[in-house]
Amino acid sequence: MMLQVEQVLQDRYQLQRLLGNNGIRQTWLAKDLQAADVDSRVVVKLLAFGGAIQWDDLKLFEREAQILKQLKHPRIPQYIDYFCVDDRSLWFGLIEQYIPGESLKEKLATCHRFSEKQVRKIAVDVLNILIYLHELNPLVLHRDVKPSNLILGEDNRVYLVDFGAVQDKAASSGVTFTVVGTYGYAPMEQFGGKAVPASDLYALGATLIHLLTGMSPAELPQRSLRIEFSHLVNVTPEFKEWLQKLTEPAPEDRFATAALALKTLKEGASLKVVKPSHIQQVPDINNSGCGINSTAPVPEEVLGWNWGAFLMPYLWPFTNKVWVGLLYFVPSIGILMTVVLGAKGNEWAWKSRRWRSIDHFKRHQRGWAIAGLFVGAPISLMIWWLAMMIISGFFN
Structure with a gap:
């Protein structure tokens, strides 16, 4: 069945826009033609059984529908319908x-930087949702808390969505579950099929660290399986310790419940956090690769004249992905663009490419400066000499 915009399913749900397609599921924004509300928009999740779709995928899909039908919380999407x-x-x-x-x-993709105050508010909203889920009988584990599954609504409150990885039985029952989760956010015990309430807390902690640093937990360095983030954030010591407690590698070292995590966060009490014997040095805050039009701040250490871009404007834009630099090849503005690249090259290169660190960026630009001095400058002088000869011959 080929799905198209404006197509109506079950004589009720008119598809409007494809929101996502991961090869297994399709997610659509649709209009409920039978809705009495002014806002009749709904989310339609579709799974085609057969081919690459396995029984485990279908079981997860059906479980999501069954659990969502039972949940009644203002910050969780309401179940409406399930059909075949x-x-x-x-x-x-x-x-x-x-x-x-x-x-x-989506906020992170625009290089939005979250303050400690904003992250604390998000933590409170998500913890309240997790308290509700974990205190149900049987308890419900989300198992996939991450930035893409947290919606900042128009009411400025956070909603938890996508229950496709949900587990509705206690791990102590000894039942083996389908292994799900997202690398970087899911703790080790979850990949062993032994998720517990503290597993959702770890995912929340990893998510909050992502919001503060702008870097995915999978990109951050680790030591003894702990996420090293303390040198990347500017937060109070109490909040830093609280995040470390959330993301302890061993589930027994984390908060026992979401309620206890929330209580400790609000009280701001100092915690005894197990720390490795050696603190690994981590790179400076890295907000590179945000796009040349981004308003995200550029580290002061990066700013300055870029000799590589100035001396080799015909090659430098390609490896640094500063495509505006290709205006150098336009005859009428080529000379002007050379000067602009020298003045703005560092800022544009930082925003155009994702760099591992400031040191990585500096080494790259230093290499271009050396190449420009010994290769670019002689070539440029030769080009200008030829140009002058051609112009001189033309007028003579």
Whole structure:
């Protein structure tokens, strides 16, 4: 069944826009033609059974529908409908409430930097949701808390979405579960199929660290399986310790419950956090690769004249991905662009490419400066000499 915009499913849900397609699931924004509310938008999740789709995928999809139907929380999308469509291939559909807003992943993609105050508020909102889930009988584990599954709604409150990895049985039952989770956010015990309430707390901690540093937990250095982030953030010591407690490698070293984590956060008490014997030095704050038009600040150590861009304007833009530099090849503004590249080259290169660190950036630009001095300058002088000869011959 080929899905198209404006197509109506179940004589009720009119597809409007494809939100996501990971090869297994399709997620659409749709209009509920039978809705009485002014805002009739809904989210339609579709799974086509067969081919690459395995029984485990179908079980997770059905579990999401069953659990979502039972949940009643103002910060969790409401279940609306679940159906099966047999049109040559077997399709399963889950309909849920649409939450207008922007995911925290989308915020991060625009190089939005979150302050400690903002991150604390997000933590409180998510912890309140986790308290509700973990205190249900049987308890519900989300197992995939991460920026893309947290929506900052138009009411400035955080919503937890996508229950596709949900687990609704206590780990102590000894049942083996499908291994799910996202690398960097999911703790080690979850990949061993032994998720517990503290596993969701770890994912929340990793998410909050991502919001503060602007870097995915998978990109951050680790020591003894601990995320090294303290040198990257400017937060109070109490909040830093609280984040370290959330992301302890061993689940027994984390907070026992979401309620205890919330209580400790609000009280701001000092914690006894197990620290490795050696603190690994980590790179400075890295907000590179945000795009040349981004308003994100550029580290002062990066700013300055770029000799590599000035002396080799015909090659430098390619490896630094500063495509505006290709204006150098326009005859009427070539000379002007050379000067502009020298003045703005460092800032543009920092924003255009993702660098591992400031030191990585400096080494790269230093190499270009050396190449420009010994290769670029002689070539440029030769080009200008030829140009002058041609012009002179033209007028003579």
